[in-house]
Amino acid sequence: MLYLLPAYLSENSPIDYFAPTIKDIIMNVDHYFVENEKTARKVIKFFAPEKKQPELKLFLLDKYSETADLKEAQKLMKEGVDFGLLSEAGLPCIGDPGNIIVGWSHKNNVKVIPVNGPSSFVLALIASGFNGQQFSFNGYLAIEKDKKKKEIQQLESLVEKTGFTQIFMETPYRNNPLFEDLTKFLNPNTKLCVAANINDPENEFIQTKTINDWKKQKPELHKIPAVFLIGK
Known part of the structure; x- marks a missing residue:
């Protein structure tokens, strides 16, 4: 077995x-x-x-x-x-x-x-307030800047056209650069959920805000396990 x-x-x-x-x-x-x-x-x-x-x-x-x-x-x-x-x-x-x-x-x-156990992207999804019936887990985005920008904008476009929640992640030490790219390349009114330190009772951080609001208060995500979601 x-x-x-x-x-x-x-x-x-x-x-x-x-x-x-x-x-x-x-x-x-x-x-x-x-x-x-x-x-x-x-x-x-x-x-x-x-x-x-x-x-x-x-x-x-x-x-x-x-x-x-x-x-x-x-x-x-x-x-x-x-x-x-x-x-x-x-x-x-x-x-x-x-x-x-x-x-x-x-x-x-x-x-x-x-065997039953936690899935970070499922827990992030149910805590995000986004569409939990139609969604896509996209794994890791491209590392190269231009490709990453294109992928981020494609995911945003999919959310706008279909309403399907788009979920992705990054190696923890690259979380901060990814977050910066998300605030640069996504539209100000697009909603982003950041779910970090999931299942850590003292340090768990899960919030959904517009990009405009995220720019006012950026989280520290360096070397912290995190999941990112774009949705409605």
Whole structure:
């Protein structure tokens, strides 16, 4: 079996935000696909402090991985060894390459079990006040300035034409430059939601304002996990 396990969105997330079944699964599974080994070990310790770390067998699955790179793990899965899949934050396979092994599992009759947990973009969406029936998650925008400007304006145009909420994110250390670009390239009356430090009880920040209002009070987002939404 392949368990799709959630990771916390914040190291300050209360453990009671999560189902107790996560600990039970982790205590019984030693093999994991992980996006980042250090983060994965911290997440496993968060859910199951008594789990013996030397027992863990971690297989790197990042944006550079291909199915051919995972032959050892796939052989074990075919032999009936259970695996967990962990992202760096939130649910796996959203904004990360976990779908590679999930797709392989379906083709090879390995049962896939999604486990309940937080999704940053879903929590941001329901807290934004925007259209929650029709929306699009766009992942990461382009890094190159001109391409990013074009993408931002295209997303704004989609909101104006369809009413569909447009959701996207950025690597935390580039959040401030992205926010600056949003205030430059979006129309003054366009509504933007910024959802940062989601699930961190003391530092959570979720606000929806027009671009005009955001220009008057800019948040500090450097190295803070955040989700951005444009909507109506």
